[in-house]
Amino acid sequence: MIAPLFDIAWLTIREAARRRLFLVLILITVASVALSGWGFSQVREALLSNADTTGGGIEAGGVTGELALTFIFAQLLILVTFMFSFILALSAVFIAAPVIAGELESGVALTILARPLGRTTYLLGKWLGIALLVCVYAALSGIVELVVVGALTGYRPPDPVFALAYLCGQALVLLTLTILLSTRLSAITAGVACLAIFGLAWIGGIIGGIGTAIGEPTVAQVGELSRLLLPTDGLWRGVVYHLQPREMLLLLDQAGPFTAAFPFVVEAPPPTSFLVWALAWFAVILGLAALSFSRREI
């Protein structure tokens, strides 16, 4: 099972390369890193210039000086990462939706599945190929962005590796859900459904945060529930936690619970229980996908 699994994974990666996906992603990444780097340097210059002119220094969230700059750049970095995570999620869904449903619809899968190849091997191979693509792309482009931002602004997140790992996790959740849906639905339907669920989970997380902020446990549970059903929002909070400066925690502590309503600041990393749940979620969804596909009539 192992060798054919890697064969299918490699075939999936080759397809992405042949379809110029790498080229397009590299061009977009270079453009977005250049643009955001330029933006960061402009903001820094403007802030410093403004502070010199007014003589009032830089103030953000009640802190001043270098720490204020750190807070500002951390928030800007988190905003850029949010956009990046959105691109990554869309990419994962768009790549994943047709890999099984598209091959079934076109008939390409007929001769492949007539070979001595298990359905689960085929499905896991597809999953692995896209997972590698998404994670390598996320890691490389994330590192480039962090290095550029660090060089231009001096801000370096405390745990960039964890932040990137959570980012990959978020994309993998959507990839896995899309694969599951595409075993039964058409490529377009699976992709649209997955993105809609992603959006709902995001809104669920915001509503839950508002519930926490206003002290409404029932509303807060909406966020908890959405994080259990689709762990993307919980993983996103892991990204934020590891990108924001540690000094932010003191600020959040002083600010009180209302900050829970904002998805770009986080008081604590995702708990271990959530991480265990997320791993179990992967296992269950992949297992369901394999079961669904193995029972599918071709």
Add this chain to the structure above:
Amino acid sequence: MSAAPTPVAPADGAAIETVDLVKRYGHTVALDGLTMRVPAGEVFGFLGPNGAGKTTAVKLLLGLARPTSGQASLLGRPAGDREARRRVGYLPELFRYQAWLTGREVLAVHCRLAGLHRPAWGPQIDAALRSAGISDRAGDRVGGYSKGMQQRLGLAVALLGDPAVIFLDEPTSALDPVGRLEMRHLLHGLRARGTTIFLNSHLLTEVERVCDRVVILDHGRVVASGPLADLLSERHLRVRVTGLDRPAEEVLAAFGPVSEVDGFVELHGLDPERIPDVVTTLVAAGGRVHAVEPRQATLEERFAEAVGAPNPVADPPTPNGWATTSAGGQER
């Protein structure tokens, strides 16, 4: 197209066997108790009108779909078994291959998935490309292939690894007349090597030329089956006669079932040796014999008879519409 030289030993007994195989999709019955046996090393014609269940049967045998009930075996193993699939080639009716790969790369992917040893890939791919007649386009992307080229590529994929059984689902649907001729030569070459060929086709004249045995399927049921020679052994005699003093049925009653179609008297299942006796009897009854046409049933006629379609000989098309009389015949 030419058959690859490596011989394949035929499996003992039946290459394919099904017993009461049933497949339902909701309320639709695709296969309704298919029982058949395909001896190893034969070219087996699997015929039937659109929607008869032919492709469904192939998918069940390859494990691409699961039967509702009944049993099916392929090379002595349960249908869909992975070991059996190692020795099977398949050209589907809907033949599509990765447009972003070259023809040679598609074949390499299938060599890998079929579990062929790496050193054998090159010779296997070259032989398959030659057999399918696409060696000169092997380095081109499949996306640039014509439909006929893609079908040839599909054939090359099916030939990889010298399979013991090859399923060909409408293998000439996109081929030009030369391609069809080449396909026929290829099938003869494969049969000479002992490969079992499961040929699913609408082109009855092609089937008639290459198959040893056929099954005719209609609405998921077998309506005719057997060695092709047996199916076509029934002989007809068509006679155009005038001036008989009694009805032809009465005059020729001793020769078996008689019918009158479009002004011809037809005798079914008549021994060719008795044709002169028929003529003599007709003349003795005052008849003037204008035409005597002894003929063997064609597969097309047997097919039409089996599925209840209009007889292709009785109703030949004419430029002005559908004629009611048969053309040709010689007067004695």
